[in-house]
Amino acid sequence: MFKILNETFRTGIVTTGYPAAAADIAAGFRGLPRIDFPAWRDARPAAEVCPTDAISAVDLGGVRDVTVDYGLCVFCGLCAEATPEGAIQITPEFELAVEHRQELILSAHYGLNEDGSHRDLISVRPGAAAVEPAAERAGRKLKEQISATLGRSLAIREVDAGSCNGCELEIHALNNPIYDIERFGVHFVASPRHADMLLVTGPVTRNMEVALKKTYLATPEPRLVVAVGACGISGGIFGRNYASLGGADQVVPVDVYIPGCPPRPQALLQGILMAIGRMKQALHLST
Numbered sequence: 001m002f003k004i005l006n007e008t009f010r011t012g013i014v015t016t017g018y019p020a021a022a023a024d025i026a027a028g029f030r031g032l033p034r035i036d037f038p039a040w041r042d043a044r045p046a047a048e049v050c051p052t053d054a055i056s057a058v059d060l061g062g063v064r065d066v067t068v069d070y071g072l073c074v075f076c077g078l079c080a081e082a083t084p085e086g087a088i089q090i091t092p093e094f095e096l097a098v099e100h101r102q103e104l105i106l107s108a109h110y111g112l113n114e115d116g117s118h119r120d121l122i123s124v125r126p127g128a129a130a131v132e133p134a135a136e137r138a139g140r141k142l143k144e145q146i147s148a149t150l151g152r153s154l155a156i157r158e159v160d161a162g163s164c165n166g167c168e169l170e171i172h173a174l175n176n177p178i179y180d181i182e183r184f185g186v187h188f189v190a191s192p193r194h195a196d197m198l199l200v201t202g203p204v205t206r207n208m209e210v211a212l213k214k215t216y217l218a219t220p221e222p223r224l225v226v227a228v229g230a231c232g233i234s235g236g237i238f239g240r241n242y243a244s245l246g247g248a249d250q251v252v253p254v255d256v257y258i259p260g261c262p263p264r265p266q267a268l269l270q271g272i273l274m275a276i277g278r279m280k281q282a283l284h285l286s287t
C-alpha cells in the first residue's frame with residue numbers, strides 16, 4: 001500500500017492542459033492531409049492509392065474534376081507518398097470537427113495536358129471549417145458552455161453501431177487521468193434516457209439500424225448526435241454494402257462530424273464543444 005502511494009506521489013499530475021494549452025502531439029502523428037491545389041501536378045496517383053476513395057479524379061472533355069472527402073479519409077498518408085511534388089503534406093492537425101457534412105468535402109477543377117497531368121487550376125472550392133484549426137481553445141470554455149447551456153453536467157451515451165473499436169479506445173481515453181474529461185463536467189452514462197448527447201461510432205451495420213433509431217428516440221430532447229470517425233461519418237473503409245448502411249446520418253440526424261481514424265481524444269473534446277454550441281441554438285429556438 002505504502003509503495004503504491006509513494007509511486008502515486010512521485011508520478012505527480014499527468015493530466016494534459018489541453019484545451020487551455022496546445023496539445024502535446026507525438027512526432028509522426030498523422031492528421032489532416034493538406035493539399036496545395038495550385039502545386040498539384042496530377043491527382044491520379046493519389047486517387048489510385050487512396051483506400052477509401054476519399055480522393056477521386058474524373059476526366060471529362062479535357063477537364064479533371066477532383067474531389068477530396070475528409071469524411072472518408074483514414075489519414076493513412078498513402079496519397080502524400082504517391083505525390084512526389086509534395087502537393088499533399090500530412091500535417092498534425094486534428095481539430096477538424098464540423099457541423100455540416102459538406103464542409104468536409106473539397107473540390108477542384110483542372111485543365112489537362114495531353115499526358116493527363118494538370119495544366120492549370122481552373123477553380124477550387126474549399127470546405128472552410130475542415131481545414132481551419134478550431135478557434136476555441138480556452139480551458140474553461142467547455143465547462144462554461146456546458147453549465148450555461150444545461151445548467152449542469154453533460155451526459156453522453158456512446159453507441160457502437162458497428163465499429164472496429166478503434167474509436168472506443170480513444171473515447172475510453174477521455175476518462176483516463178491524462179485527458180480526464182470529467183474535469184469539464186462531462187460524463188458517460190449507461191442509458192440514453194439519461195443522456196444529452198449520443199456519440200456514434202462505426203459504419204451503421206444493418207443489425208444496428210433499429211437499435212440506433214431506438215436509442216435516438218429514447219434520448220430526451222434537445223438531443224445531440226455526434227458522428228465519430230471516418231466510419232461514423234461516411235462508413236469509412238466499409239462504405240455502404242450488404243452489411244453496412246454507411247454513416248450515422250443515414251439513420252439519425254447528426255449535429256457534428258469528427259473526422260479521424262480514430263480521432264484522438266483532443267479531437268473528440270473539440271467536437272463535443274462544437275456540439276454544445278448547437279445545443280445552445282436548439283434551446284434558444286425552442287424558447
Ligand code: SF4
Binds near residue numbers: 033
Ligand atoms: S490520407 Fe486520406 S486521402 Fe490520403 S490516401 Fe489515405 S485515406 Fe486517402
